[in-house]
Amino acid sequence: MATIAIIGGTGLTNMPGLTVHHREMVKTEYGAPSSPLIHGELNGHSVIFLARHGRRHTIPPHMVNYRANLMALKEVGVSHVIALAAVGGISDDCQERTIVIPDQIIDYTHDRAHTFYGAKNDTFRHIDFSEPYCPVIRKRLIEACNTASVNHVSSGVYGATQGPRLETAAEIRRMENDGCTIVGMTGMPEAALAREIDMQYACCGMVVNRAAGKVSTGIDFSQLEGVLKESVELIRVVLEETLKLEFE
Numbered sequence: 001m002a003t004i005a006i007i008g009g010t011g012l013t014n015m016p017g018l019t020v021h022h023r024e025m026v027k028t029e030y031g032a033p034s035s036p037l038i039h040g041e042l043n044g045h046s047v048i049f050l051a052r053h054g055r056r057h058t059i060p061p062h063m064v065n066y067r068a069n070l071m072a073l074k075e076v077g078v079s080h081v082i083a084l085a086a087v088g089g090i091s092d093d094c095q096e097r098t099i100v101i102p103d104q105i106i107d108y109t110h111d112r113a114h115t116f117y118g119a120k121n122d123t124f125r126h127i128d129f130s131e132p133y134c135p136v137i138r139k140r141l142i143e144a145c146n147t148a149s150v151n152h153v154s155s156g157v158y159g160a161t162q163g164p165r166l167e168t169a170a171e172i173r174r175m176e177n178d179g180c181t182i183v184g185m186t187g188m189p190e191a192a193l194a195r196e197i198d199m200q201y202a203c204c205g206m207v208v209n210r211a212a213g214k215v216s217t218g219i220d221f222s223q224l225e226g227v228l229k230e231s232v233e234l235i236r237v238v239l240e241e242t243l244k245l246e247f248e
């Protein structure tokens with residue numbers, strides 16, 4: 001049976017609707033994960049929740065210990081990861097409050113611990129990353145959006161940037177030319193690390209702002225907070241529907 005974890009991003013240091021059973025502190029050979037693992041139930045379905053940016057949202061995207069997060073989940077037996085992420089919308093169909101289930105990634109991050117391989121005398125393998133996300137989890141997320149009538153885009157290219165600053169308008173134009181449809185700061189190396197340790201992984205993005213240069217007024221942070229809150233509610237509904245479905 002699938003053991004499912006949810007990694008919560010910005011706006012999701014707590015999972016709304018989660019009944020908490022217990023909190024578990026895990027230490028891995030890569031260090032401690034961003035937060036304790038919260039074992040609980042969402043609408044009667046068991047899940048393990050991890051706050052990517054820490055319990056008080058103090059860990060910026062480039063400082064997240066992605067290796068410890070993924071390894072901690074692996075060590076407690078997680079097989080499937082749903083990675084939640086606040087993102088900026090680049091393509092016209094990715095407007096605020098849209099849920100996006102990307103199917104591809106372009107990685108613009110740098111200087112992050114991006115692999116489990118590399119220790120002296122360690123053996124390594126090259127992973128196939130042609131399709132970076134698990135098709136089954138993606139399918140379930142899309143089904144859930146349809147059932148819950150949540151406005152969504154069922155494919156897209158996640159451009160992962162370094163942060164923590166937002167992008168320039170020219171950077172977004174370049175990313176758009178590259179084919180990116182959404183932009184976020186945490187999608188990599190998280191997805192690749194999950195693949196290295198054979199965990200099924202997919203991203204559920206929530207568009208909280210139009211990307212840099214896409215609106216003449218610039219990015220309005222006061223508005224972004226409100227959109228984030230509304231998006232979190234949409235995510236809760238989508239996850240409740242998703243967890244009702246079979247994963248294996």
Ligand code: HPA
Pocket residue numbers: 086087088089161166167183184185208209210211212
């Ligand atoms: N850029 C990068 N990451 C983001 C954005 C953005 O516009 N919005 C939310 N996360």
